[in-house]
Amino acid sequence: MNNKEIQMQRMWQYFVDATVEIIDQKGIENVTIREIANKAGYNSATIYNYFQEVSHLIFFAALNYLNKFIEELPTYMDKGDHALDRYLLSWECFCKHSFEEPEVYYAIFLADLGDRPEELLTYYYSVYQSDVFQDFTEDIKILITEYNLSTRSRKELDKSVQEGYLTKEAVAIINERTVLIWQGMLITIINNRRHLNAEEATNKTMQHITEIVNNYSLANACFGHDK
CATH class of the missing domain: 1.10.10.60 (Homeodomain-like)
Structure with missing residues (x-):
């Protein structure tokens, strides 16, 4: 340089x-x-x-607030016995932190940032936290560094196919519906459409996500997000 x-x-x-x-x-x-x-x-x-615009500055600044999520995510993921468990646990951790600071997570994942927001995220980590992921598994690195919400958790769902818990067709459905549920809850909180605290919003969201997973799971036992 x-x-x-x-x-x-x-x-x-x-x-x-x-x-x-x-x-x-x-x-x-x-x-x-x-x-x-x-x-x-x-x-x-x-x-x-x-x-280029103020939304990019807000985006970069907002990423600083992901640190609490980054620090706690491995603890959540370690509770999982298999990939589908880890999928649910990663979403539980994400919901907890995003609903505690909804405006920040909106600025990162939902605000209009132009054509290539993923490049902004890549640049941020190259400048600020290039060594922060050294001790993380590849699964967790993807959940942290991938901008696209659908791609973030797709790896655990794909592993669930390999482990015999889901079909390939189910993965796309679960992925899409999960993201839409989270987006809806976040916007609902920001717009004060329902008076839910972060814990209540997390529990409600995880209830819907878990029901979707159970509906498409090939396993006989139901999965829950509480361990």
Whole structure:
């Protein structure tokens, strides 16, 4: 990395850190280019030298809040006896953290970020946390670094086919419905359509996800997300 690239990376991190401070102090809904510029001590035009739009800055800053999910995910996954168990447990962990901070997870996974949001995620981890995954299994790395929600959990579902718990046809159905259920609950919480706390929303969502899995499971025993 040459001096120019190092300088650009430092400025990039500086603006992202300023955005994180604003989120901590005022909430993600109050992040604006003007607020970021004031916090960082630069004018707004300078910020656009490094970011195409404010949603990208919010996205990068919001990713900092995934750390709690990243840290707890291996503990959840270790409880699973097989791939379908781990699929449910990974969703339980994701629901718990996303419903505790719904605006942050909306900014990462549902907000309009343009044509190639996955490239933003790849760049973030190359700059910020290149060594954070050294002790993680490949399954967990995918759940953390993959932007597309359907792709994130597809690996465990595919393993469930290999282990004889699901058919290939069932995998696509479960994947699609699970993502739609989570999206619906997150938006419901953000829009105050139902007054559920994070635990209640997680339990309700996991109830629906578990029912879907049980409906398509080839095993005789039902799966639950509580271990």
